[in-house]
Amino acid sequence: MTPLLIFCLSVANLILASPAASGHCSSNNNHLDPASKKFVSDCSEQTFCSGTDIANSTCVPRQCRRDEFPFGFSLGEALPPLCPDGTFCPDEGSGCRPLVPPGNPCELNRDEQCGPPPSWKYLASTQNFNGSICLRSICMYANVTLGDRCITDNTTYLDIGPNGQQIANTVTRGNCQSQLYCNPTELLCEHTLPLNSPCQVDPECTSFNCATGRCANPPETPLRIPAWQCALTSTFIVVVMVMIFGFLTLTHKQHRLDRSRELREYYYQQIGLRRSLIALHVAAVDRYTGEKNVG
Template identity: 35%
Template sequence: MIGLLPLTLLLFSWGPSVNAGSVNYGGACSVGNQKLAAGTYEFQADCDSITFCNSSGLCDHKGCRSDEYPLGYPTSLDPPPRCPTGMFCPDEEDQCLPLLAVGSPCQFDRDDECQGPPNFQQLADTTGYGLNVNGSVCLNNICMWANATLGNTCVVENTAYTVYSANNESIDIVSRDNCSPGLYCDAQHLVCMKTKNKGDSCDADKECSTYNCLAKGVCGRSANLPHHVPFWVYIIVGVCILGGMLATLAGMYWLHRGHRNAEREKRLQYWREQNAFRQNILQMQETARHSIMSLSGGGPHSPRSTLYSRDGAQSEDSQIPMLNPTSKSSALRHQLSDDGSDDGSQDSIMIQRVDRKDSNKF
């Protein structure tokens, strides 16, 4: 199977490629050294990229250019102008020349050097694959028109290009012909045949309307055709994105809820401990109060009794002030005081020693 050059390399080879030499303006050169490099078909000369070798054997400034943005020109130097309509700039880029008539010799792969046919609008290549220029084609260095019809004899030009990769190099064959658009020249019978549709068997790229013959021997989709994703793919992607967002939110909710429950349990445990501690304190206060009240071992007229104990106010709900002792003198005075808390839970018992003013009475 004859493999054809990829589209990018084919388009690159459409315009003249120049491998510039090292001789500057005014230096000596030889026209005989101008040639096309083997494998790449780059135009090579002795002069640098901004000069050409004139008939006097000296490098002179170029008089025209083929590319819109030529390489090798410094920003301080303006490149030469492009040729007007009806003229072309040869590989040497010395001067603009008139277009060549059919049958005239032309430079390699320079379809733009040939005059177009009268019906060039119908024969011009519109596929973007570079099959011809305005219906004219340069095959075997001869200007022709790409007007050979279905079943008629055609001309073929097969060119072997060297393709370089990272590890090796290979040969790629580019086959061009003078058949009309939508046709190709069969290499065996040299007659124009209709191009094949996608999925048909093929031996070369030129046989396919998409100009892409796959390795399995069938015509594939065009290499420069953008890949269109079906609408259902967008729906699935959107659903997946939405589902991912919802799953993330749900996961964050459950995670934070677990943290909140853990913190709530900690606070509840702390409250229980504090409440138990409070109950223990209240129980200790009650026990201490009863112990002090029972020290006298008597009734309400005991010398150690107080107004609080004589009146029977044993509960915390009593509103009788517990500040003043009884009128009877005692070496110890018992006093109950409130610590000022709102719930009255921090009642305390203070035992205060009072010195008697009358030391003779006891």
């Protein structure tokens, strides 16, 4: 799929998703965007397609929402309610429904639609929802143990990069327990790999981040600076500050000495000039007195 075709499909989806709340629709047109996997229908973001006639229904206001801040609503606009515990809101927002038991259908990557297992506290992790997971659109428990058969699910998301190139991001998930991953070749649960181990996909790593062929810390990991680096940096800063203070002190002292020398030279010049004026005045008076006595 070319970038131009993806762009055209996105524009078409936006056009199809913008009828008025009371417009006609068909639930047969409900689907997921092939690139972003976003739910798309004939109705706007604030409505869903409802009616007994599937091919000729009506867009009505959504009855629930799954996100705290749902897309498509303006600031200050009334929002549909969140679903209480034990229920979920489907992608279309047609109303809260009970959690789905294992083995029943669920919507793509909607783990929260699945009911939790009895031991959900032991099985819960960042890769599932209370020990339940939606793989291949079927609810199941993430409880497969080491060496047992497992199921994987690959979802590819497409996007357009800053230079117009197509970017594909494939997310792989499985139903193994925490600290295990489903080997895509043998379909068996294996231990996740520690940091700096060779890897191919993110689920292989305990950190769930495979970067440049090796397990690495996830991007959100806080940067921890060793104590010796802090001490060395602090010492360097103090030394630099002392050097700057000493340089400024010496420079100021030199300026004061230069100013004192200029003032002393100016003082001596003024004294010499005053003496010259006095001597000139005395000589003039003596000459005037001598000429007066002669006359």
